[in-house]
Amino acid sequence: MGERLIKGRTLAERRQERRQALLESALELFGTRGFAATTVDDVCRHANVSTRNFYEEYDNRLALLSALVDELAERALHAVVAVEIEPGPDFVARRTQVRVSALVHALVDDPRVARVVFVDNVAGWAQYPELMTDILGRFTRWLHEFWRDHLDGLGVARERQQALAVGVVGASVALLGDWARAPGDRTSVDDIVDHIVEFATVLLRLPRVGDESGG
Numbered sequence: 001m002g003e004r005l006i007k008g009r010t011l012a013e014r015r016q017e018r019r020q021a022l023l024e025s026a027l028e029l030f031g032t033r034g035f036a037a038t039t040v041d042d043v044c045r046h047a048n049v050s051t052r053n054f055y056e057e058y059d060n061r062l063a064l065l066s067a068l069v070d071e072l073a074e075r076a077l078h079a080v081v082a083v084e085i086e087p088g089p090d091f092v093a094r095r096t097q098v099r100v101s102a103l104v105h106a107l108v109d110d111p112r113v114a115r116v117v118f119v120d121n122v123a124g125w126a127q128y129p130e131l132m133t134d135i136l137g138r139f140t141r142w143l144h145e146f147w148r149d150h151l152d153g154l155g156v157a158r159e160r161q162q163a164l165a166v167g168v169v170g171a172s173v174a175l176l177g178d179w180a181r182a183p184g185d186r187t188s189v190d191d192i193v194d195h196i197v198e199f200a201t202v203l204l205r206l207p208r209v210g211d212e213s214g215g
Contacts, residue, residue, distance in 0.1 A: 031112025
């Protein structure tokens with residue numbers, strides 16, 4: 001026998017819809033009111049999900065925040081991967097600029113996302129270090145993979161590559177956190193991108209425009 005349908009949907013489909021509704025409500029409420037000012041009941045009312053069903057999906061608010069940040073990180077990395085760069089002169093430098101730009105814009109263009117990732121999430125790291133390890137680890141692994149061939153070509157040991165990737169990610173999070181927490185005194189997003197690219201270029205010994213040739 002097939003899986004029992006409820007209102008034309010399987011239990012797995014209904015649970016997925018419920019989880020998505022809770023994540024969307026968390027983005028709206030955490031991203032506007034803030035994590036500390038939002039209760040489980042608030043999220044449930046906004047999502048039209050019962051508290052019983054909430055606790056079938058998540059242990060608590062922190063688990064919901066962690067799942068939300070995980071999804072936002074996935075979206076951002078997908079935005080980066082989707083960018084296509086034509087081979088040619090200054091390929092590595094152009095690829096770095098374009099992909100860093102895509103990543104940063106994916107994380108800050110929606111002010112709710114910026115608040116969740118760089119304000120409320122960062123504020124919770126001291127209390128929940130495992131959340132910091134998970135999220136920073138995701139971006140560090142991506143960055144390491146992204147520039148591995150280049151660093152291998154320079155003869156940089158793999159363990160040092162990892163340390164350099166951690167440094168770039170940590171500095172980037174600090175820059176973006178300062179930007180997100182100071183709405184009245186912000187530099188442009190493109191300026192932040194330039195700062196991150198410059199830091200990565202120096203730390204990872206990446207070629208600058210005009211320093212390389214070929215694709």
